[in-house]
Amino acid sequence: MFVLSGLTNDKSLETFLFIFFLHVYIVTIVANLGLVVIVSNTSNLQSPMYYFLSYLSLVDVFYSSTITPKMLSDLMSMTRTISFEGCALQFFFYGALASIDSLLLSTMSYDRYVAICHPLHYMSIMTKKKCLRLVLLCFSVGFLQSSVQASCAFSLQYCGPNLIDHFYCDAPLVLRLSCSDTVPCELVTVYLVSAMAMGPLLTILLSYFLIIFSILRMKSAEVKKKAFSTCSSHLTCISIFYGTIFFTYLQPPSRAFTLQDKVALVFYTAVTPMLNPLIYSLRNQDVKKTIISTSQDPGLDLEEPGSASGLPRPIRN
Incomplete structure (x- = not known):
């Protein structure tokens, strides 16, 4: 059994934080699942970029559900405990899904590179089979590396302190509690x-270096603008995702875990999964038009050929 310190010990903040993060979690689930439904049921969005985006949204649903429900429960509970097996499962799924998120974002950057730098061959390169293989590769690598981490960490002996100064089971803080030699892990x-x-x-x-180099060689200002617009949502998501990671983990190992670290990790684990579908909905013209059209006529299935970006659309078998 481990004891979690939670987000705060201030009783006056607990109710506010519970209500706030409950709303964040609900929006996260509804927005991500809504985006998956929109992509899967709209013929205008049957392209590799949205294929990867739907998997990113699906991963974010499970990623957020790995941490947030337990955090919400602890905010309203007198005892913030988690079983050894529960901690191991949270550790495993958190590490796996975070890695899959990162790998899917890199896969989407490759898709943007092919679409902008090799537009004439886009449909023959980004086939449905290749897209499926890339997704399976992301999931396989993510779960494999997390299995190694979790197996190593939870095969150690834990016989002393059991207080984790955090709101979930994070690798560095769990390893500090072991009475075994933790250096290999x-x-x-x-x-x-x-x-x-x-x-x-x-x-x-590398993908965006080649994309920028290719865009700068384009003669038409309008084509340049359209090319940049197809990358804006993806770049925004990447900036938020990696910005939070670097702020949190690029710290000296000896530095004490602080309240600022908890705030950054709350943003990383609870808020970032909510922002991804909102960013794509608000900044991407294809998704925005689909949402507006669907809200005006719920039975409408868009079948407009082409794309607002002027880039190739369909996935070929």
């Missing part, structure tokens, strides 16, 4: 977390 964790963060980030940076 710490090295495994650092290596895998770094690989899952920096590998996709390098893919994203």
Whole structure:
């Protein structure tokens, strides 16, 4: 059994935080599932970018559900405990889904690279089979690396203090409580977390370097604007996702865990999954037009050929 310190010990804040994060969680679930339904039922959005986006939204639903319900329960509970097995499961799914999020964002950057830099071959490169393989690869790598981390951490002996100064079971804080030699597991964790963060980030940076280089070579200002507009939502999501990661985890190992760290991680685990579908809904013209059209005529299925961005649309088998 572990004891979680939770978000706050201030009783006057607990009710406010419970109501606030309950609304955040509800919006997260409704917005992400709504986006999945819109993408799957709208013929105008049957393209690789929205195919990956629907999986990103689905992952965000489970990612948020791994942390937020327990956090909400602890805000209204006198005892903030979690079983050893419950902590291991939370540890495992949190690590797996966070990695899948990162890998899907890098896959979406590859999709944008192909669409802008190789538009004539887009349909032949980004086939339905290839998109499915990329998604399966993201899920396989995410769950595999998390299995290694969780197996290593929870095979150690825990025989002393059991207070985790956090609102969920995070790797560094769990390992600090072990009475075994944690150095091998710490090295495994650092290596895998770094690989899952920096590998996709390098893919994203390389993709956008090539995208920018290709856009600058375009002669038409209108085409440049359309090309940039197809990337704006994705870039916004990447900035929020990695900005929070770097603020939280690029800290000296010896530094004490502070309230600011908790605030950053609340944003990372509870707020960021809510923002992704909202960003794509508000900044992406295709999704925005679909939502407006559906709200005006719920039975309407858009079948307009082409795209607002002028880039190739359908997925080929």
